[in-house]
Amino acid sequence: MRRVLCALFLATCLTSSLTAQQKVARRLPLDPDGAVRITLLVGTVRVYGWNRDSIAATGQVGRGSKGFYMGGSPSGVKLGIDIPNDDISAVEPSSLEVWVPAGSRVRVKTMPGSIVVEGVTGALDLGSTSGDIRVTGRPRELTVETMDGDVEVDGALVWLRTRTAGGDIVIRGGAEDLVAASVSGAVTVGGGPIRAARLETVTGNIVCEAAIARGAVLDIGTHAGTIRVSLPKGSAPSVEATTIAAPIDNNLTPQRAVTRGDGRILALALGEDARVTVRSFKGPVTLGWGRPLKVVSRPE
Amino acid sequence: MTQHLDDQLLSDFLDDGLDASERTRADAHLATCGACASRLALMRSVVTQATTLPRSVDVPPDEWQRIRARIGAREWRGAGTMPWWTRRSALLAAALALVMVSSGVTALLLRPEPPVTTQAPPPVVKGVPATARVAAIEDEYAATAQQLERELAARKHALAPETIAAVERSLRTIDAAIVEAREALARDPGSETLERLLVAGHGQKIELLRRAARLATQS
Numbered sequence: 001m002r003r004v005l006c007a008l009f010l011a012t013c014l015t016s017s018l019t020a021q022q023k024v025a026r027r028l029p030l031d032p033d034g035a036v037r038i039t040l041l042v043g044t045v046r047v048y049g050w051n052r053d054s055i056a057a058t059g060q061v062g063r064g065s066k067g068f069y070m071g072g073s074p075s076g077v078k079l080g081i082d083i084p085n086d087d088i089s090a091v092e093p094s095s096l097e098v099w100v101p102a103g104s105r106v107r108v109k110t111m112p113g114s115i116v117v118e119g120v121t122g123a124l125d126l127g128s129t130s131g132d133i134r135v136t137g138r139p140r141e142l143t144v145e146t147m148d149g150d151v152e153v154d155g156a157l158v159w160l161r162t163r164t165a166g167g168d169i170v171i172r173g174g175a176e177d178l179v180a181a182s183v184s185g186a187v188t189v190g191g192g193p194i195r196a197a198r199l200e201t202v203t204g205n206i207v208c209e210a211a212i213a214r215g216a217v218l219d220i221g222t223h224a225g226t227i228r229v230s231l232p233k234g235s236a237p238s239v240e241a242t243t244i245a246a247p248i249d250n251n252l253t254p255q256r257a258v259t260r261g262d263g264r265i266l267a268l269a270l271g272e273d274a275r276v277t278v279r280s281f282k283g284p285v286t287l288g289w290g291r292p293l294k295v296v297s298r299p300e
Numbered sequence: 301m302t303q304h305l306d307d308q309l310l311s312d313f314l315d316d317g318l319d320a321s322e323r324t325r326a327d328a329h330l331a332t333c334g335a336c337a338s339r340l341a342l343m344r345s346v347v348t349q350a351t352t353l354p355r356s357v358d359v360p361p362d363e364w365q366r367i368r369a370r371i372g373a374r375e376w377r378g379a380g381t382m383p384w385w386t387r388r389s390a391l392l393a394a395a396l397a398l399v400m401v402s403s404g405v406t407a408l409l410l411r412p413e414p415p416v417t418t419q420a421p422p423p424v425v426k427g428v429p430a431t432a433r434v435a436a437i438e439d440e441y442a443a444t445a446q447q448l449e450r451e452l453a454a455r456k457h458a459l460a461p462e463t464i465a466a467v468e469r470s471l472r473t474i475d476a477a478i479v480e481a482r483e484a485l486a487r488d489p490g491s492e493t494l495e496r497l498l499v500a501g502h503g504q505k506i507e508l509l510r511r512a513a514r515l516a517t518q519s
Contacts, residue, residue, distance in 0.1 A: 088460055111460060111515075129463040129515055145511055148466045165470040165508060183470040183504065200500060202470075202477050221500055223477035242493040244484055262488045281481060281497050 022061040024068045024096070030055040031074050032101045033122060039080035041111040043094035049102035049119035049137065055079075056099045064091035088112065114149070132167070142175075156191055174210045186225070194218065201225045205283075209290045212237070216274040225283045229276065230290030236271020241278040241285050251288035305329060305336045307517050310343055431489050434498065438482075441502035448509035455516035467512045474505045 030036070032053060038045055043062060055077050061068050062081075070079035081094045088111050100106060100120065107125040108115050114131035117124060123141040126133050130148040137155045144151050144162040151162050151169045160175035164182045171180060174191030178198070181187070185204045189197070192211030199206050200221045208220060209230035216237075220227055231237060231252065241248050241257070242265045248257035250266055257266035266287075278285055305313070305326060312318050313326050330337050456464060478501040485494040 086458065111463070127515070129460065130466070145514075147463055147470075147512070147515070163507060163511065165511075166466055181504065181507070183473050183508065200504070202473050202501070202504060221497065223481070223497060223501065244491075244494060244497075261491055262484060263491065263493060279493055279496060279500075281477070281484070281494075 021063060021092075021094075022067065024057060024059045024061060026068075026070050026079075027054055027056040028070065028072070028077055029053060029074045030077055030101055030104065033103045033105065034074060034101060035076035036098070036100050036104050036106045037076075037078045037080075038096065038098060038106070038108045039078075039110075040094055040096055040108075040113055041081075041083055041086065042088050042091050043081070043096070043110070043113045044116070044131075045095075045108050045110060045113060046097045046116045047106055047108065047118070047120060048097070048099050049104070049121060050099045051102060052099075053101060055101070055104075057096055059096035060094060062092035062094040065094055138173075150185070168204075171210075176213065212274045214273055218274065218276045219279075220277065221279040222283045223281045225280075226286070227278055227280055227283055228286045228288075229278060230288050231274075231276070233289040233291065235273045237274035237276050238270065238272070239266070239268040239276045239278070239287065241266045241280075241287060243280045243282070243285055245282040246280055246284045249284065249286040251286070304333065305340075307339075307343075310336070310340050313340065314343060434485065434495060437499060438502065441499075441506060444506055445502075445509060448506065448513055452509060452513045452516060455513065458516040459512070463512075463515070467508065470508055471505065474501055474508065477501045478505070 030053060034055070036047075036055060038047070042065075053074075057068075057070055057079055059068075064083065066082035066084055068079070068081050070077065072078050079096075079098070081096070083091045093113070102120060103122045104120060105122045105124075106117070106120055108117070108127070110128045110131050112130045113128060115126050115128055115133045117126065117134070117139075118136045120137055120139050122139060123143075124135065124139040125143045126135070126145070128146045128149050131146065132149045132152070133144050133146055134152045135142060135144070135155065138157060139155075141159045142153065142157055142161070144153070144160075146164050146167050148166045149164065150167045151164060152172075153160065153162070153170070153175075154172045156173040157175040157178075159177045160171065161179045162169055162171075162181075163179075164185045166184050167182065168185040169180050169182055169187045171178070171189045172191050174189065174194055175197070176193070176195040178189070178194060178196070180189065181198075181200045182204045183202045185201070186206070187199050187201055187204060188207045189199060189210045193213040194210045194216055195213045196217050197208075197210075198219045198221075199208060202222065203224045204222070205225040206220055206222055206227045207230075208218065208228070211232050212218070212235060218229075220229065231239075239252065241250075242260075242263055243257075244263040246264075248264050248266045250256065250268075252270070253268055255266065255268060257264040278287070309318070309322075309326065313323070318326060330340060452467075459467075478498065481494055481498040481501055485491060485498055488494060
C-alpha cells in the first residue's frame with residue numbers, strides 16, 4: 001500500500017511539474033544599437049531600456065506553450081515563446097520582461113497580448129491584435145499598430161506613427177512628426193510641440209490640445225466623430241475648418257462659420273504661426289484656446 | 301528547411317535583418333526553391349522600383365499659375381511648407397502611386413511603413429475633370445482593396461475570430477462612411493472637403509486591410 005501511495009505521489013509531482021508554468025532567465029551580449037525581435041503571441045511583454053551592452057530576459061512560459069527561445073549575435077537577438085501550431089486558444093498567457101540596451105532597435109509582436117516599453121531610445125516597432133500598448137520614454141522612432149487594443153504614449157517623440165481600428169489612442173507628450181489614426185477609437189493628443197501632424201478617424205472622437213512649433217501643419221479629419229482643437233493661447237495660426245452636416249463652434253474669435261454648398265466653412269487668418277486644417281462630414285467641430293503655452297520655435 | 305519562406309522572412313532577408321544561421325538556412329532554401337527565389341526576386345524588384353521613384357516632381361511654372369487661377373481669391377500659402385496630404389492634388393498623386401506599384405502592391409503593403417515625408421510635392425495633371433479624377437482614384441483604391449482582401453482571405457485562418465470580427469466591424473464602418481461621402485459628392489461634385497473625406501476613407505480601408513494581412517502573416 002505504501003508503495004502505491006508513493007507511486008501516486010511521484011506521479012502527481014511529475015504531472016504538476018510538466019503542466020506548471022516554466023520560468024525563464026537568460027542573458028546575451030548585445031550591441032548598444034542592436035536589433036531585438038520579440039514574439040509572444042499570448043501574454044504580456046515588458047521591455048526596459050538599460051545602460052548595459054547585453055539583453056536579459058525573465059518571465060514565465062504559460063501552460064501549453066512549446067517553450068522559450070532566445071538566440072542571435074551581438075548585432076541582433078530574437079526571442080519569444082512558441083506555441084503549438086500557432087493555436088492561441090490552446091495556451092495560457094505567458095509573460096516576458098526584457099532588458100535591452102537603451103539604444104536598441106526593438107520590434108515586438110503579440111496577438112492578444114499587451115506590450116509595455118519604458119526607457120528605450122532606439123526605434124520601436126510594436127504590434128498587437130487586441131492587446132494594449134503603452135510606451136514611456138523618448139524612442140527615436142515609434143510605430144504602433146493594434147486592432148482593438150488601446151495605445152498610450154507618454155514622452156516627447158520626434159517621429160510617431162500609430163494606428164488602431166477600435167482602440168483609443170492617447171499621446172501625452174506629443175510628437176514632432178505624428179500620424180495617429182483610428183476607425184472607431186478616440187484620438188487624444190497633448191504635449192508637443194508638434195511640427196507636422198495628421199489625426200484621423202472615421203467615427204472616433206479627436207481631441208488635440210498640443211503645443212505647436214512655429215510653422216507647424218496640423219491636418220485633422222473625421223467622418224462622424226467629434227473634433228475638439230485647443231490651440232495654445234497666444235499663438236496666431238491660420239485655421240480652416242469645414243464640415244458637411246455638422247456645426248462648427250468657434251471660440252477663437254467672434255467670427256461664425258458660413259454656409260458653402262452643402263456644408264459650412266470657417267477660415268481664420270490669425271497669423272503665420274501654424275496652419276490648422278479641420279475636416280469633418282457630420283462630426284461637430286469645436287475650436288478654442290487652450291493653456292497659455294508659447295508657440296515653440298521650429299526645431300532645426 | 302522544407303517549408304517555403306514566408307513574406308516576413310523574405311522581407312528580413314532583403315533588409316539584411318537575419319542573423320548568420322538564419323541567413324545560411326535561407327540561402328540554402330533559396331538555392332533549391334524556385335518559388336521562393338522568384339518571390340524574393342519580385343520583392344526585390346518592387347523595392348528597387350520604389351526607390352527609383354522620384355521623391356518629388358518638378359512642376360512646370362505654368363501649372364502653378366493655373367492652380368493659382370483656380371484657387372482665385374483664396375490666399376496662396378506657399379506649397380513648399382505644406383505636407384503632401386493637405387493638398388488636393390495629393391488625391392491624384394495617391395492614385396498615380398497606386399498605379400505605379402500595383403504589380404507588387406501586396407509585397408509593398410506587407411512591409412513596414414516607410415517614413416512619411418511632409419515635403420514632397422505631388423505631381424499635377426491638367427485637364428482632368430474632378431468627377432473623372434475621383435472615379436479613377438476610387439477604381440484604383442478598389443483594385444488595391446480587392447487584392448488585399450484576397451490576400452487576407454487566404455490567411456484568415458491565422459487570425460483569432462475576435463480579430464477577424466474587429467476587422468470586419470471596422471471595414472463596415474469605413475464602407476458606410478465611403479458610401480455617405482460618395483453620395484454627398486455626387487450631389488456637390490465641386491466639394492474639396494468631400495473629395496478629401498472620400499479619399500481618406502479609401503486610404504483608411506487600405507491601411508486596415510494591409511495591417512490585418514500583416515498580422516495574419518506574422519502569426
